[in-house]
Amino acid sequence: MKILTLLAAVLLAPQVAIAQPVFDSHVHLWDGDKSIGEYEAQVKGAGLTITGFGGMWFGGPENQALAGNPASIRAHNDALLALAKRHPTMVPIATVHPYDAAAALDELQRVAGLGVKMLKIHPHTQRFDPADPRVLALVRRAGELGVVVVMDNANIVPGGDSEKLFNLALSAPKTKFVFAHLGGLNFRFWNILKMARTAEGLFGDNIYFDISATVTLAADAPIEEEFIWTLRNVGIDHVLIGSDYPQFSLKQTLDALDKLDITPAEKAKIRHENARALLGLKP
Known part of the structure; x- marks a missing residue:
């Protein structure tokens, strides 16, 4: 009887949630150590x-990464x-301006030699055209350097930017x-990748996405099913989580991800596994 009572107590006890590993791929550090x-x-x-x-x-508020x-x-x-040396969990994301040629x-060569694995450039904030030849020269060199x-x-500029990024x-x-x-609320465009990857000589497996900000709007919304459809068409293996801190919190972002009707295995890939594979991070 005591064994049965003990077993029942174990089964009925509140289950402790197991913390899932998370890599936040999108954090803005406007004020250095203070931001961290x-x-x-x-x-x-x-x-x-x-x-x-x-x-x-x-x-x-004060962008100093202009040409x-x-x-x-x-x-x-x-x-x-x-900062990264003082904060071992941080992966530094450097920048340059493509128009500085x-x-x-x-x-780019210098920071890559110092171990930088990621470079962020922002067509809207830095005021450059993704179709400019200087942009292509820069990103090709980045690929050569790994x-x-x-x-x-986010498609917040007139005419959007997805088409130019796709061709880049x-x-x-x-x-x-x-x-x-x-792609922000124009995320539907990226379903083209499902077709592009079937075309002989045409690629697209080098394209990944973070779902920062957009996932908080799509979860529990009329567009959720289409958003999930898009995630699966671009490939769950190509999707990363990002908070876009300080505009959004990581908790907001993860709560939204948890609401999506996708499998636990898919969520695990988005939370951490895909970033680990893309960036060569330790498990």
């Missing part, structure tokens, strides 16, 4: 544990690398890209 401290406090306060995060410096400032960009990249290529190129894809990635098949926000 606030971010980590927010994550801890939400009861979350992260295996790492991708931190970038440019953007925010014509290569010395300033270099200094900010150095500050970012110094040779100076941008030199800075650097993943992250580009904004096709023109640089040896470069891996992460298009942030999965």
